[in-house]
Amino acid sequence: MSDSDNKNMSQGSGGLLRSKAMPSLKTLSGEAEPLKGGDRRGFLKGLLAMTGAAATGQVSAVTSRGNLPPEVPSWTKSLGRGVVSKPYGTPSVYEKDVVRRTVPWLTAESISSISMSPLHELKGLITPNGLVFERYHAGVPEIDPEQHRLMIHGLVERPLIFTMEELARFPSVSEIKFIECPANGGMEWKGPQMEGLQFTHGMLSCCEWTGVRLSTLLAEVGVKPEGKWVLAEGADGAAMARSIPIEKALDDTLVVYAQNGEALRPEQGYPVRLLNPGWEGNTSVKWLRRLEIGDQPWHMREETSKYTDLMADGRARKFTFVQECNSVITSPCPEKPWQNAGWYEIEGLAWSGRGAIKAVDISFDGGVNWLNAPLKGMVMAKSLTRFGYRFKWPGGPLLLQSRALDETGYVQPTLRQLREQRGVNSIYHKNAIHTWRVEADGSVRNVQIP
């Protein structure tokens, strides 16, 4: 289908609809068994062939040929650079396209805006620090840690103020947790309009966070019995502030100063931020300067005007903290199309703000039938979880979907179910089952089944 065809499509549910021939499910389920014996060898051969093809493409673009067998590559016949030629290491020059990206028309300018992580390029569960999605309301402040303080006051016995060194004296914890903007996917409530995974789901990252439990700090100040809410406030030009219920603060909220083994990046709140595992990213206030204990919520701008979910009847949900169970297939995706028919591993990510992922199902036919996709690697509460499914693609079109289930029994809903309940104007918390259409030529398009 050409782009000019697409221009006629409106994004509303009343837009131009078209159906595609479904693949035969029998063929699919018959072929979609785990790899065994000879199949596995075939798969490896295929992989080698693919790797070779990729290498050819890269090399010819950068150097003259002659680095491929039987020739001895130029880098084998010369010396590379020495230690500390780059005191802080950076990715290979060939990885220059693996970067955060934004959609410029989303916001008025780049200072109060958002960028997305390149989920299609990420492996495992951890998002590298330079690729964690960004969201600022007044740009990234450059904070001198020696002149930064965290103040805790309000309904407490002992209002205290901490230097960064003092915070580091408390017992530390390190936990792997995802962080997601509640607006992730929010551009597609009315219809699909993003041509890549990075833009449909990239307001999502997962790091190992290190810091102090907020409950430890609250014990130091001594919260009075009437203290029911905590106001967290940033030191940036937006002084971004959110009200957090004391139950959460005493449960698993962290005050973190490090991510993935090093100090927080300025974009992520250096020198110290809040982390509310599983909750909308906005509550994990960055550049944290102040925590005030009160007996009721403050109804800040970011919990009234924004980050409230408008329903079809004109009323709005507020304090919608939890990021509900969600998942998406990361390979294939529009940025990672398939080539020829044969074996592939379908991979994806699942996550839930209510706990651990229990299972993921995938569908090849737009949700008519589902098969269980095994979880891979570590499965941790409120962390990204990876799933994979080995699949021999016969070469026809598919409507690929994933559907996650968390330990509370909650099953990721369909788009139709969400729309029936909430309408299409709530912006936030769209965790619907996502559909990729794999075309006969292996390219992948973002579509919706309303």
Added chain:
Amino acid sequence: MFRFPDLQIIKRVAAVLTLAGAMTLLGCSEKASSPEKQSGAAGQKPSGALMKASADGVKHELFSVGQPATQAQIEGWDIDVRPDGLGLPEGEGSVEDGEMLYEDKCASCHGTFGEGEGRWPKLAGGMGTLSQERPDKTVGSYWPYASTLWDYIRRAMPFPAPQSLAVDEVYAITAYVLNLNDLVDDDFVLSRDNFNSIKMPNKDGFFIDDRPDVKNPRCLSGCLDPATIKIVETIAGITPTAHIKEGGTDARAYSEEEAGGDNTEAQSAGKSVHDSACKICHGSGVAGAPITGNSDDWQARIKQDKALIYQHALEGFQGESGVMPAKGGQTQLDDIAVKAAVDYMLEQSH
């Protein structure tokens, strides 16, 4: 399936129990029950540990790290205001004063009547639209409390100069934005004493999170009739796709809706860059920036060689009235974009 963390916790619990037992035997029980052990080990939630300790009558030893926050320190930072008015300082401001301040500090982004310029937030109007197809969420139509307006103006506005307003100025601008929404009269003077008399129209329009609101059964086969499946395609051309698609763009710099009909392509591009990158300062005159469209501000500059003006915009410039950072600090812009913005500003300001 291998669940690494569970196993890890079990191991750690076992290790700590053994250690604690050994220490008790050695007469180290005091150390074993120190706060470090309680909150750092065994994957226990420290809140639980602390509460249990006090319930057992065991006095929890504080780490006693950190300094007492003085009253002066707290007062300097404690800027929040709640719906019940708690946190409002003594002061007042009139709609009339607010109008002048608003024109000066707010209108360049929010529009003279609160209608919002470009993608900057609209502040007024939209009453009764919340259940419509295109809801208009403004201060008047959506915000539940006037305190939020006061608090936000003080903490974060005007956008290029947050926390620069005096208390009375915050009262005045708040009063004016309420007036733009027909919520107070033209002669109204807002103060701490009458603040709680302001009732916002959508005060009762919010309800506490009641999710999960959708229950999807985990159907595994024949979940829907394949014949009923309809597919909605993605609208092409509005996603930055240059890195993945031949002929793709990096961004649609400017929406057709926003582009002025009579503008040439170059003018539209210049306006687009200006509105997103330059207007923050050149719209309001912040930091001594000459205001776009104000010929007095620009007269002397227009007489200069255009190449010099380009150079100042690209490389930065220390002028008499203020500092122009290289590319206005938006170093991600390419030179052509900056020059287009300069052209647009000169065009608008002669």
